[in-house]
Amino acid sequence: MRAAHPDLTKGPDRLKRRSWLVVWAGLLLVVYATLFPFDFFVQSGTSWREVWRGFDWTLTEAYALADIPQNILLFMPFGFGLGGVLLARRWRFWPAWGLTLWVGLGLSGLLEVVQAAALLRFPAAADVLANGLGTAVGCAMFYGWGRRIWAGVDWLAQRIRPYLTPRRFLVICLLYLAAWWVLSIWLQTTTRLSHWDNQFPLIVGNEQTQDRPWRGTLARLYLADRAFTADEVARGLAGESALSVGGGSLGANYDFATAGETNFPPLVTQGGGAIMITPDGVALSEDGWLASDGAVTAVSQALSTTSQFTLGLTAASGNLAQDGPARLMSISGDPYQRNLTVGQEGTALVLRFRTPLTGENGRTPELIIPGVFTDGAMREILVTYDGTAVRLSLDAPTNVYAIELVPAVALFIKTFPKEVGQMRLSRGNTAVFRLLYTICLFLPWAYWLALLDQPKHSRHPWFVFGLMVGVVLPAVVWETLLHFSLRNYPWRPVYVMLNGVIITAVFLLFSWRQQRLVGLIPPMPAK
Numbered sequence: 001m002r003a004a005h006p007d008l009t010k011g012p013d014r015l016k017r018r019s020w021l022v023v024w025a026g027l028l029l030v031v032y033a034t035l036f037p038f039d040f041f042v043q044s045g046t047s048w049r050e051v052w053r054g055f056d057w058t059l060t061e062a063y064a065l066a067d068i069p070q071n072i073l074l075f076m077p078f079g080f081g082l083g084g085v086l087l088a089r090r091w092r093f094w095p096a097w098g099l100t101l102w103v104g105l106g107l108s109g110l111l112e113v114v115q116a117a118a119l120l121r122f123p124a125a126a127d128v129l130a131n132g133l134g135t136a137v138g139c140a141m142f143y144g145w146g147r148r149i150w151a152g153v154d155w156l157a158q159r160i161r162p163y164l165t166p167r168r169f170l171v172i173c174l175l176y177l178a179a180w181w182v183l184s185i186w187l188q189t190t191t192r193l194s195h196w197d198n199q200f201p202l203i204v205g206n207e208q209t210q211d212r213p214w215r216g217t218l219a220r221l222y223l224a225d226r227a228f229t230a231d232e233v234a235r236g237l238a239g240e241s242a243l244s245v246g247g248g249s250l251g252a253n254y255d256f257a258t259a260g261e262t263n264f265p266p267l268v269t270q271g272g273g274a275i276m277i278t279p280d281g282v283a284l285s286e287d288g289w290l291a292s293d294g295a296v297t298a299v300s301q302a303l304s305t306t307s308q309f310t311l312g313l314t315a316a317s318g319n320l321a322q323d324g325p326a327r328l329m330s331i332s333g334d335p336y337q338r339n340l341t342v343g344q345e346g347t348a349l350v351l352r353f354r355t356p357l358t359g360e361n362g363r364t365p366e367l368i369i370p371g372v373f374t375d376g377a378m379r380e381i382l383v384t385y386d387g388t389a390v391r392l393s394l395d396a397p398t399n400v401y402a403i404e405l406v407p408a409v410a411l412f413i414k415t416f417p418k419e420v421g422q423m424r425l426s427r428g429n430t431a432v433f434r435l436l437y438t439i440c441l442f443l444p445w446a447y448w449l450a451l452l453d454q455p456k457h458s459r460h461p462w463f464v465f466g467l468m469v470g471v472v473l474p475a476v477v478w479e480t481l482l483h484f485s486l487r488n489y490p491w492r493p494v495y496v497m498l499n500g501v502i503i504t505a506v507f508l509l510f511s512w513r514q515q516r517l518v519g520l521i522p523p524m525p526a527k
Helices: 012-035 048-053 062-066 068-088 093-118 125-163 166-189 230-237 242-249 297-306 407-415 427-452 463-485 493-512 514-519
Strands: 201-204 216-224 250-255 267-270 281-284 289-295 309-317 326-334 337-345 348-353 366-369 379-385 389-394 400-404 422-424
Touching: 012 068, 012 093, 012 125, 068 093, 068 125, 093 125, 125 166, 166 407, 166 427, 166 463, 201 267, 216 242, 216 326, 230 242, 230 309, 230 379, 242 250, 242 309, 250 297, 281 289, 297 337, 309 326, 309 337, 348 379, 348 389, 366 389, 400 407, 400 427, 407 427, 427 463, 427 493, 463 493
Parallel strands: 366 422
Antiparallel strands: 201 289, 201 326, 216 250, 216 281, 216 309, 267 289, 309 379, 326 337, 337 348, 348 366, 379 389, 389 400
16 A cells, blocks of 8 residues: 655644754754864954955856855755744745745854854855855745655655664664775875975975065975974974984975085075075075975975975064965975975965875865964974874974874865865864764764664663673774774874764764654554
8 A cells, every 4th residue: 555645734743853853954064064174263353344344245246156056055955944844833935935035144144254254265245145045945945845855755764664673774884884994094095195296396485487475584494204203393493403303304404594504405596686695594585586406306206205294494474464375485386286385374374285185286275374474583383294194383392283184184175065275273173073074984883872772672681781882892993993004093092082972972862862763754654
């Protein structure tokens, strides 16, 4: 016997629960897409006038219209859920449509203000209008086709039910975890310094196209083909010679402030202007900079082979409003192809390096450290990369900015629908990426544990012990597996604890809401 299509107006409680689930899921999708990559940074003194000026009010230009379809699609699930909630409350179409339109516009406007005030994103009035329209379209879809859509969901859910037994779902979980392990191994390969171009020169103070000059004084610059240890970083920041700290790993070394220091490979004056050597270092500007005489093939090959580097700089900016970014140093062919670049963008330092993840220009994303050049004083900058983590120490070993390009970070950068052009280094966005990664990873496993939480299983004397093993063992095994599978992946107790906490939290959520979640799926029809 064929199941009849459910009448949405006769099941208001189930419709309301389903719709609220879609509302929250849609809201999470909207927040994730609009606030990615979560590198919040509010500068002191930011005013509402500056936030207002940050908006792009263009509505007719091609670049403003290009994003309208995807912005409409982004807010449609949120509007679809709101439509279901309002229909369950017996709202008529036009009042419901008008309310969802204004809710969408308000939510989008709020998120755009956050982008303008605290993110490296470009808020636009066209986005607000498209997002509001998307919410209204979602509501209209529910009123027009909600019955058929939920009927299809019911049909699919009834086919899935037979697989939601502990034994069958365990097989699905294990296959899922195996797939994530393979994915994680591949993601880590995207952070290697591979595909470097060995024909790029080393340029100090500009780009090869001569249109990214940096104005300031450079005292020291060196490059090593390995990541310095914490002790070596402290010695380098204390002013110890790069040759004594880096030893044979140094591929390039320039000490412009010390007479008689061995500098290599040789650099040639560029730009036609005179370069002044002072006791503080070499003065660089748009009239004069330095470049190697040809490609620094040996340097590029060494760093690419080890997939590690240490970069040391002692520099003072001569202009706090430089942009482009202005190039302190660059191993590059032009503004769009590079191996490694350090630049200045306002008061921030910009780091780009080429990997399969970041691309040929090294800027998907480029890494930004805010507040480095706040005055004209000399800054000691030391950057290390060990294949998984970027660490920038500024003036002191304890003043560190870091981001781990582990699979958790690589996954969300790789799958984000838009090109991510910039990311400020902070502990906050790395923590968000790892949290989302862990939730996605252990969600099915936590649901399997919830399936065991039934009277016939939970009364067993070994149930509590088995549940503890089901939480602790996967948390430990996963981190151990990645530690031995991935190069330089750190095994840290805090990661194990995070895995265990996520499994426990999701298990408790599923167990607590199990009856309500089951109620979202209609019973199997009688034969």
